[in-house]
Amino acid sequence: MKWIKAESYEEMSKIAAEIFKEELQVNREMVLGLATGGTPEGFYKELVNAYKAGEISFADAKSFNLDEYIGISPENEASYHYYMDQQLFNHINMKDENIHVPTGDTSDLAKAAADYDAMIEAAGNVDIQLLGIGVNGHIGFNEPGTPFSLGTNVVELTESTREANKIYFDSLDEVPTHAITMGIQTIMNAKKVVLLISGASKQEAYNRLRSGEITEDFPASALHKHKDVIVIYTDVK
Ligand code: F6R
Numbered sequence: 001m002k003w004i005k006a007e008s009y010e011e012m013s014k015i016a017a018e019i020f021k022e023e024l025q026v027n028r029e030m031v032l033g034l035a036t037g038g039t040p041e042g043f044y045k046e047l048v049n050a051y052k053a054g055e056i057s058f059a060d061a062k063s064f065n066l067d068e069y070i071g072i073s074p075e076n077e078a079s080y081h082y083y084m085d086q087q088l089f090n091h092i093n094m095k096d097e098n099i100h101v102p103t104g105d106t107s108d109l110a111k112a113a114a115d116y117d118a119m120i121e122a123a124g125n126v127d128i129q130l131l132g133i134g135v136n137g138h139i140g141f142n143e144p145g146t147p148f149s150l151g152t153n154v155v156e157l158t159e160s161t162r163e164a165n166k167i168y169f170d171s172l173d174e175v176p177t178h179a180i181t182m183g184i185q186t187i188m189n190a191k192k193v194v195l196l197i198s199g200a201s202k203q204e205a206y207n208r209l210r211s212g213e214i215t216e217d218f219p220a221s222a223l224h225k226h227k228d229v230i231v232i233y234t235d236v237k
Contacts, residue, residue, distance in 0.1 A: 001223065001224060001226075001229045001230075001231060002229065002230045002231070003210075003231050003233065004230060004231065004232045004233070005233060005234070006232055006233065006234040007234070008234060009042055009198055009234055009235070010042060011234065012042070012196060012198060012232045012233070012234040013040075013041075013042030013043045013045070013046050013196075014042075014046055015232050016040075016043045016046075016130065016194050016196055016232055017043050017046030017047050017050065019128065019194055019230065020032065020043075020047065020128055020130075020194075021047070021050050021055060021056050023127055023128055023192075024056045024057075024058070024061060025055075025056060027127065028057065028059070028060040028061065029060045029061065029062070030061045030062075030127045030128070031061070031062045031063070031064065031120075031123050031124060031125065031126050031127045032061060032062070032063040032064070032126070032127070032128060032130075033063070033064055033065075033066065033126035033127075033128065033129030033130060033182075033187075033190050034063050034064070034065045034066065034084065034088070034130055035065070035066050035130045035131055035132050035140075036065065036066070036067070036080045036083045036084065036087075037132045038132075039132040039196045039197075039198050040087075040130060040132060040196060041087060043130065043196070044087040044088045047088065047092070048088065048091040048092060051091070051092045051093070052091075057093060058092045058093050058094035059093050059094075059095070061094055061098065062094075062098040062099075062100070062123050063094060063098065063099055063100060064100045064116075064119070064120050064123070064126060064182070065080060065081075065084060065100065065101040065102065066102075066129075066131070066139075066140040066141075066181060066182050066187075067080060067102060067140045067141045067179050067180060067181035067182065068080045068081060068101050068102045068103065068104040068179060068180055069104050069176040069178075069179050070104045070105075070109065070154065070176055070177075070178040070179055070180060071104065071105060071176055071178070072104055072105060072176060073105045074101070074105075078168050078169055078174075079104070080101055081101045084099075084101060100116070100119060100120075102116050102152065102180040102181070102182070103116075103180070104176075104179065104180050109154050109180060110154075112180060113151070113152040113153050113154060113180060114151075114152070116152040116180075116182070116186075117151045117152045117182075117183075117186055120182075120186065120189070121189075125189050125190065125191060126189070126190035126191065127190070127191050127192065128190065128191070128192045128193070128194060129187055129190035129192070129193045129194070130194050130196070131187070131193060131194070131195040131196070131220075132195075132196055132197075133195060133196075133197055133202060133205050133206075133209070133220050134160075134161055134164065134205070135160060135164060135201055135202065135204065135205055136158060136160050136161065136205070137205050137208060137209070137217075137218040137219050137220045137221070138158075138161065138219050138220070139184070139187060139195075139219050139220045139222075139223070140181040140182045140183075140184075140186075140187060141155050141157060141161070141179040141180075141181035142155065142181055142183065142184050142187075142219045143155060143156075143157065143158050143161065143219070144158070144216070144217045144218060144219060145216055145217060146183070146184060146216060146219055147184075147216060148184045148185065148188070148216060148222045148225075149183075149184075149185055150183030150184060150185055150186075151182075151183040151185050151186050152180065152181065152182050152183055152186050153180070153181065153183050154178055154179070154180050155178065155179055155180075155181055156177060156178055157175075157176070157177060157178065157179055162175040162177070184219060184222045187222075187223075188222060188223075188225070188226055190226075191228065192228045192229075192230070193223060193226055193228065193229045193230070194229075194230050194232065195220070195223065195229060195230070195231045195232070196231075196232055196233075197209075197231060197232070197233040197234075197236060198233070198234050198235055198236075199234075199235045199236070200235060200236070202236055203236050203237065205220065206233060206236040208220075208221070209221065209223075209231070212224060
């Protein structure tokens with residue numbers, strides 16, 4: 001695990017975007033693994049700017065997002081699909097058929113989960129997976145206690161996660177209780193992982209990851225077993 005300290009949120013976003021840009025410049029068919037949330041917003045701005053400046057093209061690239069809420073349609077403004085359209089997809093030239101976000105509004109979630117892993121595998125696996133981290137150490141929506149061996153699956157969100165995400169909804173009651181997420185194993189199959197950690201609320205998660213302990217109680221710790229992980233952090237001590 002390689003650790004890079006950024007002096008600011010902007011610098012963290014730029015360093016992460018640079019890693020993705022360099023890959024895309026040598027591998028036009030890059031498979032991007034993408035995350036939502038507050039942390040990567042600056043990263044997406046950097047990617048959009050690089051696209052607009054003609055530095056990169058997504059014409060032959062594919063993307064797979066980590067997760068989506070259950071019971072929310074892609075048009076719902078609180079959905080991760082909607083977030084991704086706003087942050088990235090509406091502004092770049094990735095083809096619609098190459099954009100993948102797990103399906104959370106289907107009656108057959110088990111099939112949706114299995115199909116998602118099959119699609120990632122058929123695409124040759126994710127080249128670089130972007131991750132944020134939850135205050136409880138979750139990656140994707142893999143909450144503490146999740147077996148590291150799981151592929152894409154349906155999970156119940158913890159209260160701390162629902163609480164952290166209620167800013168995107170009118171009230172806590174409206175935050176979905178379940179989500180579909182790439183499993184830890186799916187994430188570990190990525191060739192490279194870039195994890196962003198930003199802000200005082202992530203201090204404890206940062207400390208725990210830094211300790212090197214590997215335990216299913218702290219999902220991000222699985223990444224210690226991955227051979228190519230870059231953690232870019234800022235505003236944590
Ligand atoms: C998002 C995701 C989550 C977030 C994490 C941190 O797709 O899978 O693991 O990365 O909850 O969220 P923020 O960045 O909002 O603090």
